[in-house]
Amino acid sequence: MKQVITTRQHGMFINFGKIYANLLQLDTSLLFQKILNIQYSSACFSQSWIVLLLALSSTGVAAGEDLQKIAPGIYLWLGVHEDFSRSNKGRIANTGFIVGSERVAVIDTGSSFQQGLRLREHIRAVTDLPIAYVILTHMHPDHALGTAAFNEDNPTVIGHQNLADALARRKTTYLNNMKRLLGDSSEHTQLVMPSHSVSVTQGMRLDLGDRWLELKAYPTAHTNNDLSVFDTQSGTLWLSDLLFVERIPVMDGSLLGWLKVMDGLIASNCHNLTIENRDLSTTRHNQNQQPCQPISQVVPGHGPVVTAWRSALATQRRYLDLIANQIRQIISEGGTIAQAVETVGLEEEGNWLLFNEYHGRNVTAAFAELEWE
Numbered sequence: 412m413k414q415v416i417t418t419r420q421h422g423m424f425i426n427f428g429k430i431y432a433n434l435l436q437l438d439t440s441l442l443f444q445k446i447l448n449i450q451y452s453s454a455c456f457s458q459s460w461i462v463l464l465l466a467l468s469s470t471g472v473a474a475g476e477d478l479q480k481i482a483p484g485i486y487l488w489l490g491v492h493e494d495f496s497r498s499n500k501g502r503i504a505n506t507g508f509i510v511g512s513e514r515v516a517v518i519d520t521g522s523s524f525q526q527g528l529r530l531r532e533h534i535r536a537v538t539d540l541p542i543a544y545v546i547l548t549h550m551h552p553d554h555a556l557g558t559a560a561f562n563e564d565n566p567t568v569i570g571h572q573n574l575a576d577a578l579a580r581r582k583t584t585y586l587n588n589m590k591r592l593l594g595d596s597s598e599h600t601q602l603v604m605p606s607h608s609v610s611v612t613q614g615m616r617l618d619l620g621d622r623w624l625e626l627k628a629y630p631t632a633h634t635n636n637d638l639s640v641f642d643t644q645s646g647t648l649w650l651s652d653l654l655f656v657e658r659i660p661v662m663d664g665s666l667l668g669w670l671k672v673m674d675g676l677i678a679s680n681c682h683n684l685t686i687e688n689r690d691l692s693t694t695r696h697n698q699n700q701q702p703c704q705p706i707s708q709v710v711p712g713h714g715p716v717v718t719a720w721r722s723a724l725a726t727q728r729r730y731l732d733l734i735a736n737q738i739r740q741i742i743s744e745g746g747t748i749a750q751a752v753e754t755v756g757l758e759e760e761g762n763w764l765l766f767n768e769y770h771g772r773n774v775t776a777a778f779a780e781l782e783w784e
């Protein structure tokens with residue numbers, strides 16, 4: 412049975428307290444860097460126009476020049492294809508919001524309190540409706556650290572069933588890393604824990620007023636706490652970091668799990684929360700089952716919205732599958748992680764932005780997973 416939150420239930424939640432965290436970079440990356448002598452060069456793109464926009468922004472975060480209306484009532488604030496830096500102030504991931512006739516849902520809040528404030532300004536420039544929900548698509552600091560900017564709205568903060576634990580474990584690392592990487596831009600950033608969780612077997616529906624959102628929690632893929640948001644009105648599926656477009660995908664969960672999730676998405680003709688998320692161990696049927704609905708477009712966690720979303724998923728799948736196959740070969744020949752990092756997937760370099768920053772870590776993580784396959 413799906414979990415449904417309506418206005419009546421708004422305010423009934425489990426209080427997990429406050430959290431925090433920051434940084435996409437795993438604690439282990441520095442260790443592997445040392446062991447393998449991998450050179451992770453910093454990504455400093457000199458884009459003077461970004462610097463100019465930063466200077467003009469009222470909150471110091473690169474402003475709404477990239478705010479896009481991607482469907483009626485759906486707004487995407489596009490992140491830049493860079494690593495965290497003081498110049499981009501951490502605005503590297505896509506965030507946005509969806510407006511119903513009665514209330515608003517925010518999808519991801521960015522990497523800092525300041526970025527969250529700027530996102531809130533964007534919302535207020537569009538609508539005065541109450542900001543009832545903040546949906547966090549997963550734990551990564553470029554997506555989940557701006558939530559405190561919405562405290563005055565008293566929203567229900569929603570995430571995957573594993574999100575609270577994942578954030579709690581990384582709180583200190585994430586916050587310290589953001590302080591180091593973003594400097595003053597990370598001021599006042601604090602961790603806000605989800606007050607409501609979405610289970611992998613049940614999903615959740617949210618009523619925005621004449622508009623329903625369907626939240627789906629996935630088994631471990633990009634992370635162990637990935638959540639997607641489907642807008643039933645427009646057919647927009649917000650996949651967040653389950654899909655990277657242009658920028659190299661980053662693996663922080665399970666390579667095999669992610670491949671499986673992508674296969675399921677590519678094979679699907681439409682979105683249906685009940686069918687895809689039902690508990691297969693029971694024969695229970697949901698009386699509120701919704702019809703399967705066409706997916707018109709997909710919002711990735713990084714990169715532009717795509718209508719040819721199967722093709723975008725296939726491109727990402729090709730990269731991750733290639734890594735898996737080449738690593739399996741090395742493992743079968745008794746090779747080492749260091750050998751894998753030196754050779755695996757290098758032909759993909761020209762296909763992805765930030766390849767040198769993240770590919771080595773993907774190979775390292777994939778090797779650790781596959782050697783126990």
Ligand SMILES: [Zn+2]
Nearest residue numbers: 549551633652
């Ligand atoms: Zn992520």
